[in-house]
Amino acid sequence: MKRHLIAILHSxxxxxxxxxIxxxxxxxxxxxxxxxxxxxxLLxxxxxxxxxxxxxxxxxxLKTGFYTYNPLLVGLAIGYLFKLTPLTIFFVVFTGIFTFVVTIxxxxxxxxxxxxxxxxxxxxGITSIVYLAASNYTNLFVTALYPHPVLPVVEAQLPFWVTGFLKSLGxxxxxxxxxxxxxxxxxxLVASxxxxxxxxxxxxxxxxxxxxLVGSPAQAFADINHFNFILIAMAVGGVFLIPxxxxxxxxxxxVCSATVLLDAAKTFWSDYGIPGFTLPFNVVSLSFVYVLGLIAHPLVVKYIKQTPEETLDYYLLNLRRFRGSERTLSLPFSGTWQVWQGFDGSWTHQGSWRYAYDFIIVDDKGxxxxHEGTVLTDYYCFRKPVLSPVRGRVVRVISHLPDNxxxxxxxxxxxxxLIIIEDPRGFYVEISHFAHDSIRVNKGDWVERGTLLGLCGNSGYSPQPHLHVQVQATSEIGSYxxxxxxxxxxxxxxxxxxxxPPEGAQIEPIYPDKHLDAVTAFMLDDRYEYRVLKNGQPVGYVRLTVRMAPDGTFYLDSGKGQLYFGxxxxxxxxxRLxxxxxxxxxxxLALPRLPLSAKVGLSWQDHIPVGVVARGITKMGIRFLSSFYHGLAHIQTTLTVTPAGxxxxxxxxxxxxxxxxxxxxxxxAGIKSVRIGSLELRRNEDETIRG
Structure with missing residues (x-):
């Protein structure tokens, strides 16, 4: 029953x-x-x-209400025009069902x-059909013929431009x-x-x-059809685009584009005795959203949350926390190398070949x-192992060219x-300038990340030994x-x-530690019980259970909240929390992320959602103002591995x-203790129950 009520409220x-709700x-x-x-x-x-x-x-x-708010609107439209009688109820029931089918x-x-x-x-569409057909249904009684509830009249006490807004909103x-x-x-105002x-x-x-346009403010503000402007501004400004x-x-x-359409719709539909409803809102909003989606505008919302504030918070958090691209590569080497040239490099990474990296090895002096650096063997990276940065199929190999x-x-x-590898995710990786006859794989071979491909060399357009890596759209050599x-x-x-990584950076890959990987392997139905201490004194306890969401993601459940992890x-x-x-x-707050190779001395940065730290009016204010300046909501945490944790x-x-x-x-297994300020969660070894 509760689930059904929630679904209706969401509608x-x-x-x-x-x-x-x-x-x-x-x-x-x-x-x-x-x-x-x-x-x-409701019917x-x-x-x-x-x-x-x-x-x-x-x-x-059905629980979100997304598929049932259209039947609701149709029901309200019928109830606005006709008095409820057994015949009208029958009419509402089947019109509601038909609207639901059309909606799906x-x-x-x-x-x-x-x-x-x-x-x-x-x-x-459905309401226009209903209103057109209703002119023939003489047994359906128009509510205007019957007394309506009388509400206190306050319009005369308010400016016409305030009255117009409130009536349009209603x-x-x-x-x-x-x-x-x-x-x-x-x-x-309370919600968003x-x-x-x-x-x-x-x-x-x-x-x-x-x-x-009409020359009369009073006439303009008296038109309740201007609710279309309200809905258009909401949809384009804060719902389907990041605020x-x-x-x-x-x-x-x-909104300005909709003014002509609104008056045209009113004029057209008036000949049939029906209003234009939300036609301008739908046409204008969908047109703008479609065009912006077509050009892949970065502000088009991918995940719509409960309010625009939450959507903005989610967007900014992911923008800062999960930088980089969905096309991810491991570094194609072990040990410390230097970025010699990065994206938009000043030498050769230009135009269609702007997205590429060159790596070399340097000593303490840079x-x-x-020695003199006059022969290939003087160079630190010459004939160093080159590893596969992705898993995939080798589609092209050239190995016979001499080193310059x-x-x-x-x-x-x-x-x-060179070697070109087809990644199953839909792109190709080209690794270039291998040493002469050093490539260890053949066309058609399947490679995993870390597979030895060959040795770094100085073939091709290369004045000194270095390693070149790029991601490209096709398997052709030198594709864009x-x-x-x-x-x-x-x-x-x-x-x-x-x-x-920036040019000049000394960069080193790190690899997951099996023990740490096992410690963070929270298994389904595992339960962790923690004592809650304040200033070292017990004040309660909390039990966390590992559960799985319908989409396959896992989370810690306390009964009052969910913390999703992976x-x-x-x-x-x-x-997310x-x-x-x-x-x-x-x-x-204490562990937003953890590298699975966390050695003592290693540090990293992360970003915290405003909603987790700020409260009440402060949170509301920051979320609202950050829509004008996205850099406002910036809460950063720096974490460091120490001998103590x-x-x-x-x-x-x-x-x-x-x-x-x-x-x-x-x-x-899991987290042993967490402490922030005077509050601490502490778990004993016997307080873990495996699912």
Whole structure:
């Protein structure tokens, strides 16, 4: 029963792009300002749900409310026009079911062919059909013929531009009155400051432009159809694009673009006696989102969270925590080498070949050779082992070319002796300038990361021995290059999980330690019990259980929250924190990530979500303001491996925050203790229960 109630509440909150039980309850309460309409909306949702269960749809498919807010809107539209009678109820039930079917169908088509959400397209289509057909249904009674609830009139006491905004806001739920609009405004302000701001800016931008066009501000602000401006601004500015100054500008452009369409739709549909509903909102919003998605605009949202603030927080956190590319390579050598030339290098990494790396070995004086450096054997990297940076199939090998004398290059065979490997992830890796006849693999061989490929040489366009690596789109020699990054390496004892090292950096790969890999192998159904100590005195305990989400990810569950974790490319990550559990928050702060080769002296940096550190009004303010300047929400932690464990230092200039963390891993499984300030979680060896 609880699950069904949550799904219904989500249907209401989804209309304003929210996914909140509390906000959904608030919207339901407001619809009961007109009980006839409220019951029609609920009836349409229930009909859609019962039909979904009847045909065997899984409950998880419906729990977000995404597929049922269109039936809700259709039900509200019918309840707004017709009085509920047995005949009207029958009409609402089957119209709600039909809207649900159309919603599922259009959602599949929109996503498969356009990669677009359906928004309220089904509602516009079905409600237009219903209103057109209703003119022939004489047995359906128009509610205007019956008394409506009388609400206190306050319009005369408010400026017309305030009344217009509130009535337009209420009109989204077919409640074009000041009280409903005021209630919705309060709910929006509590749920999302970004959505509230966009609602205000969108409405007044569009209405002022209309006022200039028609020459009458009072006439412009009296049009409740301007709720389309509100929805467009929300969708473009904060829901389908990452909230930012640029998204806000795009939202204004979209709103202004909609003014002509809005008046055209009203004029066209007025001939048929029906309103334009949300047609302008759907056309303009979907057009902007489609074009921006088509050009792969970086602000297009990939994962829509419960509010724009949470979406922004998630985006900024992942942007900082998981730098680098999805095309990841291991370093193709062991030991310490130097980046001789990186992306957009000043010598040869230009144009179509800008994404490439050259590596050499240098001594303490920065020289890449010993003695006079006049012969190949003087160079430290000459004939050093070259390892495969990826796993894949060898598709091309050249090994017969001679090594050039120092200072000379082979202009006819630029790439020299080379290997091209096809990575199953959809790209190719070319490693060039191998020594003459040193390649150990053949075309068609399968190689794993770390497989010995050959020896570093000086063939091709190479004035001195070095190793060249690039990622490319095809298997052709010297094909145009693609961005990539390297994983699991150190620069001056600083660990980088996935990044692009700078030119001149002394870089060394690190490899996972089997013991540490086993310690962090949290198994499904494992239970860890911790005593909670404050200033060294026991004050309680907490039990954490390893569980698996439907998508296959694992998390620690305390009953009050979930901390998701996993391993990738030699690093253990705490990915995200959900719920409100202070003890899981402690673990996240103390160990947001861990290189699986954590030797004493190794350090690394990570970034902490604003929502984990800041609270209340401070958190709300930072999240809102960071939409204007993404660099504002910057909370960094530096972690270092010491003989006693892992020590961290969390810093934020904005919050005037400096916080120290301490964490000790167990010798066999999991985390032994965590301490932040006066609070500590401590586990004994006998407090671990394997699943």
């Amino acid at each position: 209401y909150s989804e209309i304003f792009f929210l996914r909140s 509390g906000m959904g309850a608030g919207f339901i309460a407001l619809t009961f300002l007109v009980p006839n309409m409220a019951f029609a909306g 349409a949702i229930l009909s859609a749900y019962l039909f979904a269960y009847f045909i065997g749809m899984k409950p998880d498919f 169908m259009l959602d599949s088509l929109f996503w498969q062919y356009l990669r677009l959400p359906i928004l309220s397209v089904p509602f516009v 009109a989204v739920f077919f409640l074009p009155n000041v009280w409903a609009g005021l209630g919705i405004a309060v709910i929006l 400051r970004i959505l509230f701001m966009l609602a205000v800016v969108g409405y007044y931008s569009g209405s002022l432009l209309i006022a200039l 930012s100054l640029k998204s806000y500008v795009l939202a204004l452009i979209a 020289n890449s050779y010993q 004398p120092i200072g000379e290059v082979d202009k006819s065979e630029n790439w020299g002796n 290059t693609l961005p990539f990054s390297f994983v699991s390496y150190t620069i001056d004892h600083q660990f980088y999980a996935n990044d692009v 391993k990738h490319e030699g690093t253990f990550y705490m990915y 959900e719920g409100n559990c202070h003890y899981l928050k402690m673990i996240f 892992i020590e961290g230092k969390i810093e934020s200039k904005l919050l005037n925050l400096t916080q120290h963390t301490y964490l000790e891993l167990d010798d066999y």
